[in-house]
Amino acid sequence: MEISLDCEIRMSLDKISAKMRRDYNENLRELNLYVGQDNLLSRLWTSDGITQMQLCEHLKCEPPTVTNMVKSLEQNGFILRVRDKKDGRVMRIYLTDEGKKLEKPVRSRWKQQQEKLLNSISDEERLIMKDLLQRMEKNLY
Amino acid sequence: MEISLDCEIRMSLDKISAKMRRDYNENLRELNLYVGQDNLLSRLWTSDGITQMQLCEHLKCEPPTVTNMVKSLEQNGFILRVRDKKDGRVMRIYLTDEGKKLEKPVRSRWKQQQEKLLNSISDEERLIMKDLLQRMEKNLY
DNA sequence: CCAAAACATTTAGCCCGCTAAATATATCAT
DNA sequence: ATGATATATTTAGCGGGCTAAATGTTTTGG
Numbered sequence: 001m002e003i004s005l006d007c008e009i010r011m012s013l014d015k016i017s018a019k020m021r022r023d024y025n026e027n028l029r030e031l032n033l034y035v036g037q038d039n040l041l042s043r044l045w046t047s048d049g050i051t052q053m054q055l056c057e058h059l060k061c062e063p064p065t066v067t068n069m070v071k072s073l074e075q076n077g078f079i080l081r082v083r084d085k086k087d088g089r090v091m092r093i094y095l096t097d098e099g100k101k102l103e104k105p106v107r108s109r110w111k112q113q114q115e116k117l118l119n120s121i122s123d124e125e126r127l128i129m130k131d132l133l134q135r136m137e138k139n140l141y
Numbered sequence: 142m143e144i145s146l147d148c149e150i151r152m153s154l155d156k157i158s159a160k161m162r163r164d165y166n167e168n169l170r171e172l173n174l175y176v177g178q179d180n181l182l183s184r185l186w187t188s189d190g191i192t193q194m195q196l197c198e199h200l201k202c203e204p205p206t207v208t209n210m211v212k213s214l215e216q217n218g219f220i221l222r223v224r225d226k227k228d229g230r231v232m233r234i235y236l237t238d239e240g241k242k243l244e245k246p247v248r249s250r251w252k253q254q255q256e257k258l259l260n261s262i263s264d265e266e267r268l269i270m271k272d273l274l275q276r277m278e279k280n281l282y
Numbered sequence: 283c284c285a286a287a288a289c290a291t292t293t294a295g296c297c298c299g300c301t302a303a304a305t306a307t308a309t310c311a312t
Numbered sequence: 313a314t315g316a317t318a319t320a321t322t323t324a325g326c327g328g329g330c331t332a333a334a335t336g337t338t339t340t341g342g
């Protein structure tokens with residue numbers, strides 16, 4: 001296997017993720033969100049009242065990152081931070097009504113961007129892609 | 142096509158790129174580089190003396206981003222910024238000897254990370270992957 | 283020739299993500 | 313019961329990337 005081919009895969013991944021990130025960010029600004037915040041909210045739409053540490057694990061990022069994201073989302077009225085009554089160290093994060101309302105428009109934007117990305121790529125190819133990506137993901141951990 | 146499958150592709154891409162970025166960043170710290178700076182240097186290894194605008198185009202990022210990266214790389218002694226004599230608006234970027242010396246160790250780290258990512262993925266699969274990724278890349282632009 | 287438009291870069295200020303260190307609370311072991 | 317340790321979060325400060333606005337230089341059109 002040529003090094004150039006490896007490079008092309010690496011570079012393609014880089015470019016795709018960077019471009020997607022920019023596009024999502026631009027797109028989410030209409031909802032007063034920044035890229036990354038949608039993933040945090042997405043976890044809360046499944047079930048809220050979880051701790052910041054649980055968000056860290058889900059988002060695979062560090063505690064200070066969650067602190068900042070949560071602060072911004074709270075200031076914009078999408079979530080509430082409530083100190084746990086039994087364990088005073090813990091903050092539990094709840095969705096506000098405004099935060100719940102974002103689920104539909106965010107999912108719609110996800111779907112739209114996914115279709116743009118996967119345009120002209122067949123169902124079979126999508127399955128192959130999914131498999132390969134998941135194997136690559138495992139390789140990294 | 143199920144929305145869930147699209148989501149899995151999107152999420153896998155997200156996770157892979159985020160993890161790769163973190164790993165590269167950690168790895169490059171040994172060379173006193175930050176992730177992203179390797180790509181800028183990589184363009185210069187091909188040929189230096191190019192302008193910041195040309196770096197913008199190559200890196201597909203905005204002028205202020207290049208300003209900051211270039212400032213940091215200059216402070217660390219890897220590049221030189223020289224004002225163009227014919228067009229006083231333009232800064233031309235040159236590699237220092239230290240900057241040139243980074244090519245080998247950076248390429249070695251790229252190769253290492255690529256092999257980690259593509260571990261257990263056959264040559265045929267790599268070709269398929271490359272093709273699919275390049276089609277996806279085109280879709281975004 | 284000179285004012286207006288175009289262009290390259292910089293500055294200021296965000297957010298994401300990080301690390302190191304600080305803070306606050308809870309638990310554990312003596 | 314209390315000092316040490318563990319855990320959750322925050323603060324400070326950095327770099328990548330962005331936008332909006334400022335600066336400085338060049339080009340252009342009347």
